[in-house]
Amino acid sequence: MAVPKRKMSRSNTRSRRANWKASATTLTACPQCKAPKQPHIACPSCGTYAGRHYGTAERTEYQG
Amino acid sequence: MPTPTKGPRLGGGPAHERLILANLATALFEHDQITTTEAKAKRLRPYAERLITFAKRGDLHARRRVMTVIRDKGVVHRLFTEVAPDMAERPGGYTRITKIAARKGDNAPMAVIELIREPYSPKKATVKEAEAATRRSVKEQQAVEETEVVDAAEAPEEETEVVEAETTEAAPETTEAAPESDETADGGYGPDSAAPLEDGSAPEGFTVKGNAGSMKYHTTESQWYDQTDAEVWFRTAEAAEAAGFVAPGGASKDDDKS
Numbered sequence: 076m077a078v079p080k081r082k083m084s085r086s087n088t089r090s091r092r093a094n095w096k097a098s099a100t101t102l103t104a105c106p107q108c109k110a111p112k113q114p115h116i117a118c119p120s121c122g123t124y125a126g127r128h129y130g131t132a133e134r135t136e137y138q139g
Numbered sequence: 140m141p142t143p144t145k146g147p148r149l150g151g152g153p154a155h156e157r158l159i160l161a162n163l164a165t166a167l168f169e170h171d172q173i174t175t176t177e178a179k180a181k182r183l184r185p186y187a188e189r190l191i192t193f194a195k196r197g198d199l200h201a202r203r204r205v206m207t208v209i210r211d212k213g214v215v216h217r218l219f220t221e222v223a224p225d226m227a228e229r230p231g232g233y234t235r236i237t238k239i240a241a242r243k244g245d246n247a248p249m250a251v252i253e254l255i256r257e258p259y260s261p262k263k264a265t266v267k268e269a270e271a272a273t274r275r276s277v278k279e280q281q282a283v284e285e286t287e288v289v290d291a292a293e294a295p296e297e298e299t300e301v302v303e304a305e306t307t308e309a310a311p312e313t314t315e316a317a318p319e320s321d322e323t324a325d326g327g328y329g330p331d332s333a334a335p336l337e338d339g340s341a342p343e344g345f346t347v348k349g350n351a352g353s354m355k356y357h358t359t360e361s362q363w364y365d366q367t368d369a370e371v372w373f374r375t376a377e378a379a380e381a382a383g384f385v386a387p388g389g390a391s392k393d394d395d396k397s
Contacts, residue, residue: 104362106388117251119240129251131174132239 149182160186165209167234168218172253180236180250187252191233194223228259275385282383285329331378332371345372347379356384363387 102111110120117124117132124132148156163183166173168190175183190208193201197219209215226233237251327334328349333342341348348357348369356379357364373379376386 104365106362109362113240116238116240124237124239127237129237129239131249131251132237134240134243 144182149179161208161210163187164190165211165214167252167254168209168222169211169214171256172251174239174249174251176242177236177238177248177250180252183252184234184236188231188233190218191222191226191254194218195226197223222254222256225254225256228261229255278380278383278385281381285381285383328371328373328382328384329378331374332382333373335369335372339368341369341372345374347373347376349373349379349382349384354384355387356380357387361387 101114103114104110105112105118105121105123107118107123108121110118112118112120117129119132119134122129122131122133149159150156159179160183163173163175163179164187167183167187190205193205202215202219205215205218206212209218233255235253235255237253239249239251241247242249332349333345336342346359348364348367349355349371350357350367351370356373356376357367358376361367373382373384380386
């Protein structure tokens with residue numbers, strides 16, 4: 076089995092991990108309730124998309 | 140021959156995938172609307188629509204073909220007697236997928252897939268397109284008139300006559316707007332436009348944002364108002380429209396406003 080020849084330094088580990096970056100989600104305002112929502116996705120606060128209502132799309136802060 | 144599906148099977152093996160799709164189709168025809176992951180919804184769509192095509196044919200052979208997939212006789216009966224008549228006029232496109240927010244536990248993108256059972260209205264799309272095209276051409280003509288008028292602002296009567304001939308509704312606004320033109324800086328889009336101040340904020344009295352890249356304007360009512368960087372500000376939506384800018388969101392939003 077292949078094994079590492081050298082211990083990986085803290086510096087190398089950290090410089091690798093420093094490049095893990097999060098990016099901000101694009102948000103737009105819901106035309107119905109003006110709450111922020113992702114584009115092309117039913118609004119999580121009022122559940123509407125293109126004038127139709129989807130009950131399963133509604134999310135509260137604690138429920139998924 | 141149908142194009143083979145790319146990527147790995149749903150579930151892990153071909154048999155498991157067949158079962159998943161059959162069960163999803165059964166649930167869809169039973170409940171009209173189901174919530175599942177986006178990947179499954181996308182795989183289910185052509186599969187379910189093919190079954191609906193069989194149901195529209197409606198003979199015993201078609202029923203037996205469907206029975207090989209959907210093992211529940213009650214659901215097959217519902218598909219043939221209730222769903223298929225609703226789809227009789229519709230030339231394909233029997234289902235609709237709407238994306239919803241991701242699932243909490245694993246952040247999987249979710250979607251709602253539903254049968255489209257409302258009455259079919261075939262001409263809608265083409266009529267809308269044609270209406271939008273005529274409206275656009277009228278606006279372009281108006282914009283040309285407007286630029287001519289800025290050069291010769293002393294002759295407002297002449298301008299009103301021309302605009303009135305084209306659209307009766309736009310005429311009163313343009314006459315009101317013309318006299319105010321000399322007091323503020325011109326933003327490059329006619330008398331009622333202004334370039335943004337140095338910090339990017341609006342000059343006083345100007346509330347409508349104009350996006351020169353997309354040639355759309357945003358009133359404070361617009362859902363995109365906050366996220367728009369104004370390249371030019373307008374006093375009113377009518378002034379923006381006269382300068383050739385269009386309302387955001389296509390024809391449907393346009394209708395709400397008028």
